[in-house]
Amino acid sequence: MLKGFKDFIMRGNVVDLAVGIVIGAAFTAVVTAFTAAFLKPLIQLLGGGTGVDAGKPTVRGVVFDIPGFVNALITFVLTAAVLYFLVVYPLNRLAERRKRGEEPPPEAPSEEVKLLTEIRDALVRQQVAPGAVNDILGRHQQEPPR
Known part of the structure; x- marks a missing residue:
């Protein structure tokens, strides 16, 4: 607040x-x-x-x-x-x-953000197929306009 x-x-x-x-x-x-x-x-x-x-x-x-x-x-x-x-x-x-620089540092990310970051990094390390990370995370890529 x-x-x-x-x-x-x-x-x-x-x-x-x-x-x-x-x-x-x-x-x-x-x-x-x-x-x-x-x-x-x-x-x-x-x-x-x-x-x-x-x-x-x-x-x-x-x-x-x-x-x-x-x-x-x-x-x-x-x-x-x-x-x-x-x-x-x-x-x-x-x-x-x-x-x-005496301003307090920004707040640490929440536990949910840390967990999601770890999941993303683990998926990238497994070298899943291109676009699979987006499918897993529920992201949809838009087709470029023609």
Whole structure:
């Protein structure tokens, strides 16, 4: 199961890219909700004042939404950090391990495959008539097109 998941991650095709974008968007929504619900009010309180315009300085009637900007900046940094440490860094480490040859060797063939290989080799050693191995194994050769 984990091997299949690892192969899925390392495939790198368009579907995987789409899945990554959807996951990234969903995670960004979570971080945005967190910063809007907890950090923005805290920034507004630190900026002074209460109410909707707390912490937003006004110059000649123009409101500067500094808490909104700081909130967006924190959202970006948190999203980038989590994606880096949970996606990019582990994949880079895996790629380095593959380059160095530390990747675990492929799984050994099953007992059935080993048995069939031994049967095939024994039949070939007996030098059976051409095509007899295919007949024994149930393979049918197609005639070439005319």
